[in-house]
Amino acid sequence: MKKILMYEYGDIDVLKEENTEIPSPTAGTLQIKIVSTSVNDPDIAIRKFGPFPTMPKEMRPVLPHMAGEDFAGIVTAVGDGVQHYQVGDHAMGITLSGTTAEYIILPEMALLYKVPDELELKAVGALGVAVSTAWAAVKNVQLHKGQTVLIHGGAGGVGSYAIQFAKNAGAYVITTAGSNSREYLTELGADEVIDYKTEDFTRKVKEVDAVINLTGQDTLDRSYQIVKNGGFLTSTNGIPDQEKALSCNINANYTIGMVSPEDMAKVFAMVKEGSLKININKIYPFTLDAVKQAQLDFEQGPNRGKRLIVMES
Structure with missing residues (x-):
């Protein structure tokens, strides 16, 4: 072989x-x-x-x-x-x-x-890795209907699934990506797309319920300030600073893509019914x-x- x-x-x-x-x-x-x-x-x-x-x-x-x-x-x-x-x-x-x-x-x-x-x-x-990481990240920020989430790096493999999971949970989804991905991300369910190359997300977004960071350390460091009191911040790329999270009165954690067989069965059901697209x-x-x-x-x-x-x- x-x-x-x-x-x-x-x-x-x-x-x-x-x-x-x-x-x-x-x-x-x-x-x-x-x-x-x-x-x-x-x-x-x-x-x-x-x-x-x-x-x-x-x-x-x-x-x-x-x-x-x-x-x-x-x-x-x-x-x-x-x-x-x-x-x-x-x-x-x-x-x-x-x-x-x-x-x-x-x-x-x-x-x-x-x-x-x-x-x-x-x-x-x-x-595999992408859907497991996205599922775990959305679960870690405890999203429910009517909340607002900012997902950094929405156009990649993990981001593409995270947007869909967040939307299926009933959240209002904001994401950062290049401007050439705007149409693609809107089709996935993103309500707003921020061009990370030309726009500062800290000036456009305030008091969100949750942030999911799928990009670098700099983006993570600037994300604490936009989460509301008691909100959630999770990262797959860079480990959150617990002291900084405490000072901002938010919950912060690191996401590892682990999914139970029961949760993966839910993912398969979403694919089957068409509410989760494999991109x-x-x-x-x-x-x-x-x-x-x-x-x-x-x-x-x-x-x-x-x-x-x-x-x-």
């Missing part, structure tokens, strides 16, 4: 293609044939710089490291003792051991979710050159939705 690895960290050319035997499942594990995977922020950061300084030791990648974190695929073999999956099941999930391979082996107890047969499996590969920016074939290009395109942006890598049929 084909897989893409890196033996060192650095520029795009550290990605190398290898051909190996298809791995077999052992007790308690599944063999999954990958249908699709996508590009996420950690793919770029880890490839360029290695493990994040804040990563727990048990989560740090070890070289050689396989690119990719999320996937959709088909269970093709199961090891002894597997109880909840059988051959032919559709599955999606998240793993730190890499997903740019034709087959992977995962423990049954990994971050795996059974995908309803009626959903297009290829497209589900665009959920795919571009589809790439599973070749070394195309995977490199997907990462380069992700870095350069703009990213309106996900960049999906699809294996051969």
Whole structure:
């Protein structure tokens, strides 16, 4: 089988293609044939710089490291003792051991979710990290109907889902993005779009119930002042300053994209009924050159939705 690895960290050319035997499942594990995977922020950061300084030791990648974190695929073999999956099941999930391979082996107890047969499996590969992070972020700010939320970085993969989750919760949604994404974000449900390149959001927004920061530290630092007393601020990029949050009388937390099977079932139901759109920016074939290009395109942006890598049929 084909897989893409890196033996060192650095520029795009550290990605190398290898051909190996298809791995077999052992007790308690599944063999999954990958249908699709996508590009996420950690793919770029880890490839360029290695493990994040804040990563727990048990989560740090070890070289050689396989690119990719999320996937959709088909269970093709199961090891002894597997109880909840059988051959032919559709599955999606998240793993730190890499997903740019034709087959992977995962423990049954990994971050795996059974995908309803009626959903297009290829497209589900665009959920994973982005939808988990967006769901967790919206949950962390405890949105309900009639509230106002500002989502920084609405046009990307995570932002595209966060806008929809917030809108489905009944919130008034403001987002920051480039002006060329305005129509796209309005179609997703954004009520207001602030051009971060030409407009200062702190002058346009005051007293919001919640802020979801999907961008950088500078944006996070300037967001405390616009949240109303008792409101919420969460960030996926930069850890909030608890002392600053306390001085502003707001609740602040860091979002990690963890979603329970019950919540993911709700996500699948939204996709099925059409209240959650899977937005795919571009589809790439599973070749070394195309995977490199997907990462380069992700870095350069703009990213309106996900960049999906699809294996051969």
